[in-house]
Amino acid sequence: MSAVVIVDYGAGNTRSVRAALARLGRASVVSAAPGVIAEADDVILPGVGSAATAMTHLRETGAAAALERRVREGRPVLGICLGLQLALETSEEDGGVEGLGLVPGRVVRLSDTRVPRLGWATVEPDGDTYYFAHSYGAQTPATIAWAEGVAAVVVHGSFRGVQFHPEKSGPIGQRYLERCLTPA
């Protein structure tokens, strides 16, 4: 079992995801190197920062192409929050950003009465409650679960994206994260 690769795009906090993986007994490395991304059993595209900065980093480092290749080959990639949003074709964030295009659809500003949308919400049809912190949301036919009408889980081929933060959603979130990984 290789270490879980957390894709580095220069925007901040990968510590929470690393800590959550450590609590699951899983080693992780933070890297943007295409070779490292290609070889890992599990790759996580984490979620803090802005879409434009993240995409620039992903393209410059070659991580974007490595992620596209992985998904084309049917190998797993998990996107969390912004990491989900980056997988779509376009985003309204930062005046319009072209995404990785791993998943058909687009990212739009939330129309909720309070934005950012902060807090715990129940994901249907699963019925479990997870923590969300976001101002934009995915609009895609690949959505398989919703929280209050917002896309919560998106699955397209070997890509899975979650709008919530499993690493911040208590024991239920830990178990969710574990289910997303290749069994140890």
Next chain:
Amino acid sequence: MPYPRLIPCLDVAGGRVVKGVNFVGLRDVGDPVALAAAYSAGGADELVFLDIGATPEERTTLLGVVASVADVLDIPFTVGGGVRTLDDAARIIEAGADRVSLNSAAVGDPSLLGAVAERYGSQAVVVAIDSAAGRVFIGGGRTATDRETVAWAHEAVSRGAGEVLLTSIEHDGRREGYDLDLTARVRAAVSVPVIASGGAGTAAHIAEALRVADAALVASIVHEDPEGLPGLRRAVVAAGAGLRPWEEGQ
């Protein structure tokens, strides 16, 4: 809307939780990491750490605390107190905090809110406002400014704050309930979530605050009896607040 949130707030100085947390289940009640884990296990929806230490050494110690808390805590947490610059905020977030809270420094330079939001997103930026007699106070609530509370909340959000943590100085510590009127007025003036703070004495107070706010900060009411947090949650729900579904040992 997500479920309303119940948020214990811990005061930290020199790497230690101060202002008496009475946690008989813990060997060291001053250890922020142990307390954070205990509150998380007890049903807190989020935590806030406020650094009230004054010296540079104490400030440096804070970053170690943030990193240690991030390693054990599986719920979100905000860190504030003495955050003066974009670099201060960046160090806290990169040490593992989900959100940083800005108070006096944002009043002095509102563009700081936008600078942090641009780098980390507005969901990572909380503006903490200490209010008395409708005015904003800075310096830990000791220094009056001529800013009007509701107007400042509105401006801070337009500058990039993604949440307002509103503390009523007059209600704080009195345990007679939150300042519902002020909270409602601030919430009506902004488009982001609002955390009510100051005055919780009973579960009913918390439930009534959650009718006008998105979250309620709690301090002494939980620190005096941290093992009672699950019971407090149940009492808040019984008093009418729709907190997230949660069970002990979940």
